[in-house]
Amino acid sequence: MNKSVLALALLVATPVLANEEVERTIDYRQSVYTVVGKQMGTLAGMARGRIDYNQPAAQLAADTIAQLALVAPHTFSDESVGVDGTDALVAYQTDRADFDTVMEEFQATSATLALALDDADEFPRREFGAMAQTCKGCHDQFKAD
Numbered sequence: 504m505n506k507s508v509l510a511l512a513l514l515v516a517t518p519v520l521a522n523e524e525v526e527r528t529i530d531y532r533q534s535v536y537t538v539v540g541k542q543m544g545t546l547a548g549m550a551r552g553r554i555d556y557n558q559p560a561a562q563l564a565a566d567t568i569a570q571l572a573l574v575a576p577h578t579f580s581d582e583s584v585g586v587d588g589t590d591a592l593v594a595y596q597t598d599r600a601d602f603d604t605v606m607e608e609f610q611a612t613s614a615t616l617a618l619a620l621d622d623a624d625e626f627p628r629r630e631f632g633a634m635a636q637t638c639k640g641c642h643d644q645f646k647a648d
């Protein structure tokens with residue numbers, strides 16, 4: 504193998520090293536989704552009856568998710584998907600229209616849930632279910648298992 508072929512082989516074999524900005528984007532995204540996941544745990548617990556329905560706690564969780572759903576699109580960039588250290592798939596780049604659609608559904612359904620909770624005597628299961636579908640919808644297509 505001559506030197507340039509070897510260099511090329513190494514280049515192909517070496518995982519893409521994320522630069523600092525990419526790493527920051529990934530950290531930010533994972534932080535946002537970690538909070539979303541934690542708040543989701545509270546809501547899912549109430550939906551399943553594992554946690555007693557508590558309006559203020561449910562409202563805080565739903566409001567937080569609805570706000571972070573507005574932040575979420577700003578935590579993605581073409582360079583920060585499909586690289587080491589992230590579960591975000593390159594489908595973000597290649598199926599961008601689908602991604603934008605599911606992101607808009609996430610924003611819309613989380614806002615609807617937050618609104619449905621206002622003064623609600625019972626946990627709004629239907630609105631919760633609609634939002635939960637968008638988590639799964641996006642993860643199935645845009646997040647590695």
Ligand code: HEC
Pocket residue numbers: 529532533534536537539540541543568588589590591592602605606609634635637638639641642645646
């Ligand atoms: C529009 C796409 C999209 C939607 C909607 C979405 N997620 Fe995610 N989620 C992702 C991607 C992509 C990652 C991988 C992030 C990474 O590793 O950089 C992720 C990661 C996560 C993680 C792991 C965070 C970590 O510690 O790395 C959790 C928890 C999570 N999502 C929960 C949720 C919940 C709960 C919902 C719905 C309420 C949701 N997500 C909605 C795309 C989405």
